[in-house]
Structures are given as C-alpha cells and as structure tokens.
Amino acid sequence: CISQDIDHILETQSALAVDLGGTNLRVAIISMKGKIVKKYTQANPKTYEARIELILKMCSEAMVDAVRCNCRVLGVGISTGGRVNPQEGVVLHSTKLIQEWSSVDLRSPISDTLHLPVWVENDGNCAALAEKKFGHGKGVENFVTVITGTGIGGGIVQHNELIHGSTFCAAELGHIMVSLEGPECSCGSRGCIESYASGLALQKEAKRLHDEDLLLVEGMSLKKEEPVSAIDLINAARLGNPKADSILRTAGTALGVGIVNILHTVNPSLVILSGVLASFYESPVQQIISQRALSSAQGIRVVASDLEDPALLGAASMVLDYTTRRIY
Amino acid sequence: CISQDIDHILETQSALAVDLGGTNLRVAIISMKGKIVKKYTQANPKTYEARIELILKMCSEAMVDAVRCNCRVLGVGISTGGRVNPQEGVVLHSTKLIQEWSSVDLRSPISDTLHLPVWVENDGNCAALAEKKFGHGKGVENFVTVITGTGIGGGIVQHNELIHGSTFCAAELGHIMVSLEGPECSCGSRGCIESYASGLALQKEAKRLHDEDLLLVEGMSLKKEEPVSAIDLINAARLGNPKADSILRTAGTALGVGIVNILHTVNPSLVILSGVLASFYESPVQQIISQRALSSAQGIRVVASDLEDPALLGAASMVLDYTTRRIY
Ligand SMILES: [Ca+2]
Ligand SMILES: [Ca+2]
Ligand SMILES: [Zn+2]
Ligand SMILES: [Zn+2]
Numbered sequence: 139c140i141s142q143d144i145d146h147i148l149e150t151q152s153a154l155a156v157d158l159g160g161t162n163l164r165v166a167i168i169s170m171k172g173k174i175v176k177k178y179t180q181a182n183p184k185t186y187e188a189r190i191e192l193i194l195k196m197c198s199e200a201m202v203d204a205v206r207c208n209c210r211v212l213g214v215g216i217s218t219g220g221r222v223n224p225q226e227g228v229v230l231h232s233t234k235l236i237q238e239w240s241s242v243d244l245r246s247p248i249s250d251t252l253h254l255p256v257w258v259e260n261d262g263n264c265a266a267l268a269e270k271k272f273g274h275g276k277g278v279e280n281f282v283t284v285i286t287g288t289g290i291g292g293g294i295v296q297h298n299e300l301i302h303g304s305t306f307c308a309a310e311l312g313h314i315m316v317s318l319e320g321p322e323c324s325c326g327s328r329g330c331i332e333s334y335a336s337g338l339a340l341q342k343e344a345k346r347l348h349d350e351d352l353l354l355v356e357g358m359s360l361k362k363e364e365p366v367s368a369i370d371l372i373n374a375a376r377l378g379n380p381k382a383d384s385i386l387r388t389a390g391t392a393l394g395v396g397i398v399n400i401l402h403t404v405n406p407s408l409v410i411l412s413g414v415l416a417s418f419y420e421s422p423v424q425q426i427i428s429q430r431a432l433s434s435a436q437g438i439r440v441v442a443s444d445l446e447d448p449a450l451l452g453a454a455s456m457v458l459d460y461t462t463r464r465i466y
Numbered sequence: 467c468i469s470q471d472i473d474h475i476l477e478t479q480s481a482l483a484v485d486l487g488g489t490n491l492r493v494a495i496i497s498m499k500g501k502i503v504k505k506y507t508q509a510n511p512k513t514y515e516a517r518i519e520l521i522l523k524m525c526s527e528a529m530v531d532a533v534r535c536n537c538r539v540l541g542v543g544i545s546t547g548g549r550v551n552p553q554e555g556v557v558l559h560s561t562k563l564i565q566e567w568s569s570v571d572l573r574s575p576i577s578d579t580l581h582l583p584v585w586v587e588n589d590g591n592c593a594a595l596a597e598k599k600f601g602h603g604k605g606v607e608n609f610v611t612v613i614t615g616t617g618i619g620g621g622i623v624q625h626n627e628l629i630h631g632s633t634f635c636a637a638e639l640g641h642i643m644v645s646l647e648g649p650e651c652s653c654g655s656r657g658c659i660e661s662y663a664s665g666l667a668l669q670k671e672a673k674r675l676h677d678e679d680l681l682l683v684e685g686m687s688l689k690k691e692e693p694v695s696a697i698d699l700i701n702a703a704r705l706g707n708p709k710a711d712s713i714l715r716t717a718g719t720a721l722g723v724g725i726v727n728i729l730h731t732v733n734p735s736l737v738i739l740s741g742v743l744a745s746f747y748e749s750p751v752q753q754i755i756s757q758r759a760l761s762s763a764q765g766i767r768v769v770a771s772d773l774e775d776p777a778l779l780g781a782a783s784m785v786l787d788y789t790t791r792r793i794y
Contacts, residue, residue, distance in 0.1 A: 221762045231762055280632045294731070301624065303733020304608045307762040310730040315723050315758065317645055318716070327758040329723075388646070395643050395657075402638040403622070403731045405631020430643065430655040434549050434559055434635040 152209040153457035154200055154254070155450040156193060158182060158218040159261065160235035160288035160338070163189065165196040166447070167204050167211070168454035170462075172272040174447060176203055186238040194251050201252065212461040213255040215453030216244055217264035219289065223306050227258040230306060233324045235289050235338075257456035261285070262309055263300050264452030265412055265443075266293025271455040273445045274410050281408035282400055284311055285448065286393070286415040289324070290332040294404055301404075312336065314396040334392035337414060340368035343385045347371070355379045372418055386418075393419055394426025401427070401435040412443035480537040481785035482528055482582070483778040484521060486510060486546040487589065488563035488616035488666070491517065493524040494775070495532050495539070496782035498790075500600040502775060504531055514566040522579050529580065540789040541583040543781030544572055545592035547617065551634050555586040558634060561652045563617050563666075585784035589613070590637055591628050592780030593771075594621025597738050599783040601773045608734040612639055612725060613776065615741035617652070618660040622732055629732075640664065642724040662720035665742060668696035671713045675699070683707045700746055714746075721747055722754025729755070729763040740771035 152175065157164040163182040167175040178196050183189045197214065204211050220232030220239055227245025245256040259267070266283040269275030275283070275295060284292045292311030294301045301308040312332035313325050320329025321339065333339055344366045347353040353370065354360065355377045360370060374382035397409055411419055420442045427438060445451055480503065485492040491510040495503040506524050511517045525542065532539045548560030548567055555573025573584045587595070594611040597603030603611070603623060612620045620639030622629045629636040640660035641653050648657025649667065661667055672694045675681040681698065682688065683705045688698060702710035725737055739747055748770045755766060773779055 221760075231760075296624065296629065301732060304735035305733060305762050305765060307729070307760060308731065308733035310733075310760055310763075313730045313760055314727045315644060318719055318723060325760055327726075391646055395646060398655075399642045399727050400731060401635070402641045403636065403728060404629060405633060405636035405638075407632035432549075432559075432635060432638055432641055432653055434633045435638075437633060 150208055150210045151212055151458070151462065152204065153454035154197055154211050154214045155453035156197065156214065156216040157261065157449040157453060158216065158236065160219060163192060163196070164450060165200050166450045167200055167207065167209050168450065169209065170458055172451055174450065175207055175209055176200065182236065184237050186242065190247055193248065197248065197252055211254065213257065213457035214248055214252060215456040216256065216258045217261045217449040217453040218244070218258065219261050219291065221306050221310070222258050222260045224257065224259050224302070227256055229258065235324055255461065257460065259453065259456060260291065261449045262291030262311065263293040265291070265448035266295055266300060266452065267455045268445055268448040268452035269410050269443060270295060271459070272451050273443055273448070274408065274441050278408050280404070280406040281410060282404065282406045283410045283412060284397060285413040286335060286337065286411065286419060287413040288337045290336045296404060311396070311400065314399055316392045316395040331392050331396035335389040335419070337368045340371050340389060341366065344368060344371040347381060352381055353379065368415060390419060390422025391426055394423045395430060397423055398427055398431045401431055401438060405435060407438060409438060409440045410443050411440065412445065412448045416442040478536055478538045479786070479790065480532065480539055481782035482525055482539050482542045483781035484525065484542065484544040485589065485777040485781060486544065486564065488547060491520055491524070492778060493528050494778045495528055495535065495537050496778065497537065498786055500779055502778065503535055503537055504528065510564065512565050514570065518575055521576065525576065525580055539582065541585065541785040542576055542580060543784040544584065544586045545589045545777040545781040546572070546586065547589050547619070549634050549638070550586050550588045552585065552587045555584055557586065563652055583789065585788065587781070587784060588619070589777045590619030590639065591621040593619070593740055593776035594623055594628060594780065595783045596773055596776040596780035597771060598623060599787070600779050601771055601776070602736065602738050602769050606736050608732070609736040609738060610728055610732065610734045611738045611740060613741040614663060614665065614721070614739065614743040614747060616665045618664045624732060639724070639728065642727055644720045644723040659720050659724035663717040663747070665696045668699050668717060669694065672696060672699040675709060680709055681707065696743060718747060718750025719754055722751045723758060725751055726755055726759045729759055729766060733763060735766060737766060737768045738771050739768065740773065740776045744770040
C-alpha cells in the first residue's frame with residue numbers, strides 16, 4: 139500500500155550530524171524523529187588539516203553504517219563553535235577554544251567528498267534549532283537557549299527564526315559582560331559570562347583550589363587518572379566546602395545577570411539552559427531573575443533542556459527541515 | 467491642477483506628537499517631512515490626574531494653532547518612558563522616573579477628547595522610529611538606538627521592524643547590567659548602565675563632588691540659580707578635574723560595555739546615540755567597542771543622532787506612517 143511506503147520512506151530519512159566542540163568531535167546518524175541511531179566520538183584535533191581529515195573519515199564510516207542500519211542520509215549538518223556564515227557554509231572566526239578555525243569553508247570539502255548537501259551553523263544556534271524542532275522550544279515564538287559547556291554559547295529565536303545579525307555575530311551570549319573588570323576571557327575581553335560560569339572557568343577554579351589543597355572535603359575523593367573538573371567543584375560545594383560554594387555563587391550570579399541582560403534586550407518568553415551544567419544553573423538563574431529583572435520580564439520561564447545532544451540534534455534538524463521542505 | 471492639490475494635501479498633513487519624559491511634557495505639531503512646526507514644553511506633573519489633564523490641555527491648544535498654521539492633524543503619537551503595549555495604547559509600567567504611570571490607558575481619554583487616532587510607544591522605541599524615518603537609520607535593516615537623557619532608553623530595529631519581545635519589555639537597554647554589584651538603579655537592581663551613565667547618575671555625582679567642594683576648578687563657575695548638572699561634570703573634567711574625569715571614564719566604560727553586550731546579542735550594523743549626552747559618549751563608546759567587542763562585531767558604526775527631537779519625531783512618524791498607509 140502506498141501510504142505504508144511513504145511512511146517507510148519518511149522513517150528511514152535521516153541526517154549525518156557533526157558537532158565540533160572545544161573538546162570533542164562527534165558524528166551521529168539521526169533519524170527524522172530525532173532518534174540518535176549511532177554516535178561516534180573522538181578528541182577534536184588541534185590543527186585544521188587533522189580536523190578536516192578526521193571529519194571526513196568519521197562521516198565516511200558513518201555512511202557505511204547508515205546503509206547497514208537502513209538509514210537514507212539526506213545531508214550533513216554541522217554544528218561548530220565560532221561564528222558561522224550559514225549561507226556560505228563557512229566558519230568565519232573562532233576563539234582559541236578551537237584552534238586554526240577561522241575563514242574555513244566547511245561546506246565544499248565535505249560536500250565534494252560525500253556528495254551530499256551540507257549545512258553549517260554555530261553550535262549555540264544549533265542548540266536553539268534542536269529545541270525548536272524536538273525540545274522545549276516547539277511552538278514558542280520568542281525563546282533563547284544558553285549552553286554552558288566547555289565555553290558558553292547560545293541562540294536566539296525571534297518570531298520563529300534564528301537571529302543572525304548583520305555579521306553573523308548575534309547570540310554570542312558567552313561574551314556578554316557582567317563586570318567592568320572581571321576575569322580574563324578567551325575572547326580577549328574581561329568579565330564575560332563565559333569567564334565566570336563556563337565549564338572551563340569552573341575547572342580552572344577547581345584546579346586552583348585543589349593545587350592549594352582546598353578542594354577536597356570529608357566524604358569526597360578524586361580519581362587519580364582524571365583531571366579535576368567543574369563537577370568536582372559542585373560536589374565539594376554540596377559537601378560543605380565554603381570556598382567552592384562562593385565560587386559557584388559568583389558563577390551563578392554572573393550567568394543570571396547575563397541572562398537578565400538578554401531578557402532586557404530581546405525579551406523572550408522562555409530561556410532554555412543546556413549543556414552539562416544546565417541543571418546546576420537552573421535555580422541560581424531563576425533566583426537572579428527574580429532579584430534583578432524588571433517586573434515585566436519576571437514572567438519568563440527558565441527550564442533545563444531535556445535533549446540529550448542539542449548541538450547534534452540541531453545540526454540534524456537543518457538537514458531534515460531543508461531537504462524535506464524541498465522534496466514534499 | 468490636480469497634482470498640485472495632492473502636493474498641497476501631502477504638505478499640510480501633520481501629526482501631534484507628545485513626549486512624556488522624566489522631566490518634561492512636550493507637545494509638537496510635526497509636518498510630513500519631519501519639520502517641527504510648533505513646540506510646547508511644560509514640566510511633567512507628578513500625578514496621573516494632573517498629567518492627563520495637562521496633555522489634553524496642551525493638545526487642544528496645539529490643535530487650535532495647527533488650524534492657524536494650515537496643518538491638517540491626522541492623529542496623535544505619544545512617546546513615553548516606561549513599558550508600553552502599543553497595540554492597546556497602554557503604559558504597562560514605569561520606573562519612578564515618571565510617577566503614577568503604570569497600567570495607564572492613554573489611547574482612550576486622548577482619542578475621546580480630540581477625536582483622533584492615537585498611537586503610544588516607548589520613548590526609546592520612538593527614537594528608533596525617528597532615526598528610521600528621518601535620521602541615520604534610513605534604509606538600515608538592523609540598528610540600535612541608545613538614548614542617554616535623564617535615564618537611558620533604547621530601541622532595536624531588526625529586519626526593518628522594532629523588536630517588542632514577548633511582554634513589550636525588549637530594548638529596555640538602560641537596565642542592561644555591567645556589574646554584579648555597582649550603583650543602585652531606579653529599577654531596584656544594581657549596576658545597570660542607567661545607574662552609571664544617565665544624566666541623573668552623572669548629576670548625582672556632580673552634586674556629590676560639589677557638596678564636598680571638589681567640583682569647581684579654575685576657569686569654571688556655576689550659575690547660582692541652576693542646579694548642578696551632568697554638563698558641569700563634563701566641563702570640570704575638560705578643565706582638568708581628575709575626580710570628574712574618573713567618574714566620566716567609568717560612565718563611558720559602563721555605557722560602552724553595555725553596548726557591546728547589545729552587539730553580542732542582536733549584532734546590529736549601526737548604533738545611534740541620542741539624548742543630551744550623545745556627543746559626549748560617542749568616542750568613549752567607540753573606544754570600548756574596539757577594546758572589548760568580538761572581532762566580528764568591530765565593523766559596527768557608532769554615530770550621534772543629528773535629529774533635534776527623536777522622541778517627538780518618532781511619535782509623529784507612527785501617525786504619519788500609519789494614517790497615510792491607510793489613505794493612499
Ligand atoms: Ca550563537
Ligand atoms: Ca525601549
Ligand atoms: Zn569573552
Ligand atoms: Zn536598572
């Protein structure tokens with residue numbers, strides 16, 4: 139029967155999604171319904187050449203697996219740190235979290251090798267697209283996503299569309315400043331929320347405390363083989379370490395004030411937090427909003443994302459939305 | 467000849483514009499080409515009743531003068547401090563810069579008395595509309611206006627339209643915070659750019675210096691009958707007063723950092739400064755952008771408005787644009 143055939147075609151339609159972060163390079167096969175069929179993770183290489191080579195290798199392997207899994211790959215969606223021109227598929231500029239990653243045409247080499255259409259978008263914007271298609275942003279006209287991972291990124295949806303701005307530099311939310319001085323940031327400025335509240339900023343503080351023998355408290359141990367992390371800082375604070383607690387309070391305040399600045403600029407109805415630290419920041423951010431936002435902005439909802447992999451899902455959503463928009 | 471008649475009709479079309487600020491209540495007759503035909507200024511009354519009464523009185527007088535000046539008034543445009551629902555013509559909420567000014571239906575009483583259509587919009591948004599129709603914003607798709615007057619307001623144009631946000635609280639740019647602590651603000655928070663860089667903030671600092679006999683330097687005098695103002699602080703700094711200079715540097719940095727936050731959120735191609743302090747802030751803001759904005763946001767132009775009365779002109783532009791859109 140014809141309708142079954144169409145259902146079957148729709149079910150097998152899928153995307154290759156690539157996520158280029160400060161730490162990892164990930165590739166996934168993602169189905170039309172947002173199911174991650176298969177996922178591959180490697181450390182993100184430090185040079186341009188090694189990185190492109192690894193992307194192509196991982197994608198080619200994934201294509202072989204896709205055939206085995208009966209997935210028809212319609213295209214490749216790439217989420218990357220840095221500022222992106224999505225019309226051209228070019229990474230314009232990246233901070234030093236990803237090295238050798240400026241003026242990089244990502245579309246041409248990948249499209250040439252895999253013979254598939256390629257979409258490229260900033261990771262924060264991908265996270266917003268993911269929420270819009272699969273998460274809390276479904277049907278919400280104005281919302282903002284803030285991702286607290288290694289760095290801090292974000293995406294802004296206004297009137298159901300991403301805001302890109304005049305030079306594709308909109309929603310660089312990690313570099314909203316909440317201090318005239320403040321800690322140094324990877325961007326060259328100071329006092330950015332990324333320099334207070336990102337995974338890297340917290341890890342730096344955890345390491346500093348640990349080096350001074352001030353991190354561990356009773357009931358806490360560290361695995362020798364793993365580096366000290368933001369999570370250790372959170373654990374220490376929960377177990378009563380006042381220094382860890384004070385660092386995290388400042389981080390939460392900084393992130394909260396940065397988000398209030400977003401509310402007073404674009405006034406969304408919803409803020410979605412994602413990234414490894416999302417659930418930790420949910421309550422401090424709500425608290426800062428109630429203390430410092432204008433009364434008219436108080437009605438905002440703040441939620442933690444329940445998507446497993448927003449960047450990958452958002453990268454996939456570009457492929458799934460654009461290709462099917464053309465076909466049907 | 468018919469075409470001359472139409473030209474004549476077009477030339478005589480005009481608007482009543484009302485501007486409700488922290489200090490003054492102003493009414494003007496404004497022609498289609500943005501000429502201020504006649505302007506009336508009074509102190510803005512402190513109570514709701516007196517304010518509405520004075521608006522109606524000033525508008526009625528202006529209507530009589532309009533007939534004398536051969537101006538056909540098409541409607542009333544109102545610019546006001548506070549957050550506004552322009553669809554309903556209602557002031558939702560105002561900080562204490564304008565007292566008794568929350569949940570105020572401005573459209574009904576004015577429309578009922580003058581028998582004219584009435585538009586109401588936030589003063590910062592009006593300034594942006596004025597730039598769009600008559601000033602530097604003509605033909606610019608994405609720009610932001612920041613007004614440094616008694617308080618600080620602003621308006622954001624994205625894709626040629628004002629951003630209002632989900633609760634008409636977008637572009638509350640005066641309450642972007644650039645410090646986790648910082649000076650107290652009229653909104654109840656701290657560290658807002660309004661609390662550092664507004665006319666009122668600078669006046670407070672000027673008064674403090676003057677009370678401690680630290681304001682006046684050689685070559686400078688104050689008129690006894692006039693209160694100390696932000697302009698006196700600027701004069702003192704220019705004449706070598708290091709304390710005045712330091713206060714103004716902090717104010718410029720705070721405003722600049724606040725504007726960089728706007729660039730990293732909506733990434734406009736142009737920032738227009740208006741209000742009495744615009745020309746003073748132009749160069750410090752440019753300097754802070756060059757020091758602290760991401761490289762991709764460095765290309766932004768910062769200009770001082772050359773409109774005499776952005777709030778009034780923007781208020782008029784709503785009338786002139788909407789009514790003529792309907793008629794022709
Ligand atoms: Ca972004
Ligand atoms: Ca405004
Ligand atoms: Zn930064
Ligand atoms: Zn404030």
